[in-house]
Amino acid sequence: xxxxxxxxxxxxxxxxxxxxxxxxxxxxxxxxxxxxxxxxxxxxxxxxxxxxxxxxxxxxxxxxxxxxxxxxxxxxxxxxxxxxxxxxxxxxxxxxxxxxxxxxxxxxxxxxxxxxxxxxxxxxxxxxx
Numbered sequence: 001x002x003x004x005x006x007x008x009x010x011x012x013x014x015x016x017x018x019x020x021x022x023x024x025x026x027x028x029x030x031x032x033x034x035x036x037x038x039x040x041x042x043x044x045x046x047x048x049x050x051x052x053x054x055x056x057x058x059x060x061x062x063x064x065x066x067x068x069x070x071x072x073x074x075x076x077x078x079x080x081x082x083x084x085x086x087x088x089x090x091x092x093x094x095x096x097x098x099x100x101x102x103x104x105x106x107x108x109x110x111x112x113x114x115x116x117x118x119x120x121x122x123x124x125x126x127x128x129x
Contacts, residue, residue, distance in 0.1 A: 002124050011036075011049045015103055018124035019045060020117060042110035043117060044088070053104035056080055056095055064090075072096045072125050079122065084108055092118040098127050 002008065002018030009019050011034040023038035023045060033050020048054065056078060059065060064083035069076050077096035084091045088108035092115060095104050103125065109115035 003120060006120075006124075008124075009047075011047060011103070014098060014101070014127060014129045015049050016124075016126045016128060017047070017105065017121060019121065042114040044106075044108045045121070046106040046108075048102075048104045049098075050101055053095060053102040054093065054106065056093065059093065070094065070122060072122070073127055075127075077122075077125075090115045092122075094118075094122045094125070096125065098129075 005021045006018040007021060008016050010016050019038055020040050022040040024040065026037040026039055028035065028037055033048055033052070035048045038045040059080055059082050062082035064081065066081045068079050070079040071077070075096050077094055080093045082091050083089070087110055089111055090109050092107045093104065095102060105121065107115065107118040107121060109118070
């Protein structure tokens with residue numbers, strides 16, 4: 001259940017996730033997957049659902065790299081955290097497989113307090129197919 005005021009975003013017919021009320025869509029050219037960028041006060045959310053996602057191996061050499069497993073509806077997901085660069089001090093990335101497709105959600109934040117929303121967002125992910 002998302003926090004009060006958060007809205008549920010449907011990614012095609014397969015995935016739902018909740019985003020903060022001030023998350024505004026940024027115009028992006030279409031790609032070969034369900035892709036989007038949302039921005040709010042002190043954060044940016046990038047989501048991608050399709051056959052190919054962000055290469056998480058490229059993050060291993062980033063400062064502050066940490067990786068852990070997270071459960072998303074009985075699926076084992078990867079939750080990565082790295083130090084960011086201006087204007088984002090911290091970056092969190094969730095990757096979870098759904099059959100042949102992958103969901104990748106990147107949350108970039110201006111400060112640690114704002115980045116707490118990543119846990120709430122990641123916990124809200126639900127696969128509908």
